[in-house]
Amino acid sequence: VLFLGIDLGATNIAAALVDESGSIIRSSSTPTLSVRPATQVIDDMVALSLRLIGDEGLTEQDIAALGVGIPGIVSSETGVVHLCPNLFWQQLPLKDMLQTHLSMPVHITNDANCAALAELQVGAFRSRQSAVLITLGSGIGGAVILGGKLHSGAHGAAGEIGHMVVELCGELCACGNRGCFERYASADALMRMYSADASTRMYSADASTRMNSASNTTDIPTGKTHTAKEIIAAAKNGEPTATAVFEKYVYSLAKGIVSIINLYDPEIIALGGGISHAGDFLLQTVRKEVSKHLFLKDCPSAEIVLATLGNEAGIIGAALYAMQKIRQIKCL
Numbered sequence: 001v002l003f004l005g006i007d008l009g010a011t012n013i014a015a016a017l018v019d020e021s022g023s024i025i026r027s028s029s030t031p032t033l034s035v036r037p038a039t040q041v042i043d044d045m046v047a048l049s050l051r052l053i054g055d056e057g058l059t060e061q062d063i064a065a066l067g068v069g070i071p072g073i074v075s076s077e078t079g080v081v082h083l084c085p086n087l088f089w090q091q092l093p094l095k096d097m098l099q100t101h102l103s104m105p106v107h108i109t110n111d112a113n114c115a116a117l118a119e120l121q122v123g124a125f126r127s128r129q130s131a132v133l134i135t136l137g138s139g140i141g142g143a144v145i146l147g148g149k150l151h152s153g154a155h156g157a158a159g160e161i162g163h164m165v166v167e168l169c170g171e172l173c174a175c176g177n178r179g180c181f182e183r184y185a186s187a188d189a190l191m192r193m194y195s196a197d198a199s200t201r202m203y204s205a206d207a208s209t210r211m212n213s214a215s216n217t218t219d220i221p222t223g224k225t226h227t228a229k230e231i232i233a234a235a236k237n238g239e240p241t242a243t244a245v246f247e248k249y250v251y252s253l254a255k256g257i258v259s260i261i262n263l264y265d266p267e268i269i270a271l272g273g274g275i276s277h278a279g280d281f282l283l284q285t286v287r288k289e290v291s292k293h294l295f296l297k298d299c300p301s302a303e304i305v306l307a308t309l310g311n312e313a314g315i316i317g318a319a320l321y322a323m324q325k326i327r328q329i330k331c332l
């Protein structure tokens with residue numbers, strides 16, 4: 001039995017045919033071009049799905065169900081996307097719109113929920129009862145597993161870790177609130193912190209300091225925006241600004257993780273998203289910082305690991321979500 005999974009991102013629509021064990025049989029993607037009207041994005045989601053099915057020599061009847069992961073607040077029951085800021089969608093009946101073009105059952109949910117489901121079935125959360133996934137990308141996504149199941153909340157909005165308020169009068173967030181966690185611990189936050197720090201240093205430093213820093217081979221050039229990857233690489237090499245900014249970043253991240261531990265006391269927390277490519281360098285620093293701020297210092301607490309499925313977590317999880325829904329319906 002095969003399932004289709006779509007991971008709808010602000011940049012790309014990724015889709016895959018996935019089998020019952022969570023293995024990808026065939027995958028493909030197409031640009032989202034998110035400023036377009038929703039109907040055009042949906043047409044491309046349908047075309048991509050049909051192309052994948054055709055390329056595998058199959059027909060729609062061979063696919064048990066389609067699952068779609070959305071970067072926003074979704075009601076899985078009604079199939080309505082309540083809010084998807086990256087695609088400028090609001091109250092969009094996505095499930096019904098897809099269903100008019102496709103004969104297989106369609107199920108939609110939040111993308112971080114998909115990733116957590118994939119980690120639960122075939123990744124870092126296998127055989128765990130309680131777990132929290134934190135994806136550190138341009139924003140912060142999150143999902144919570146309780147009792148071995150996704151905890152999506154009474155209104156489908158649980159696990160929005162990126163919008164936990166960590167500073168009462170803090171920076172303005174895209175959601176309209178101030179002081180959200182993702183303003184301090186996302187990849188974008190790291191980049192902002194670095195460019196603010198680098199320009200301050202550039203203007204405040206005297207000429208000799210500038211000369212010295214320019215002669216430092218591990219220094220990365222200022223005056224342009226650096227990616228999170230470049231900043232982390234510079235921090236690994238001991239470049240002073242990058243090191244200081246990375247430490248500040250990890251401090252913010254650790255504070256958020258401590259709140260999550262205080263709230264859920266999960267068995268395990270996995271870090272995913274672009275920042276997680278920093279690997280052990282990130283993990284060691286985060287573990288050390290978290291242990292400093294734990295409420296229960298001398299007791300066992302959540303294991304902190306890297307998510308294992310990377311970019312594919314979203315499509316695998318979307319397909320597995322569809323599989324789960326189909327099985328639930330059959331059991332009723």
Ligand SMILES: [Zn+2]
Pocket residue numbers: 162163173174175176177180
């Ligand atoms: Zn927010």
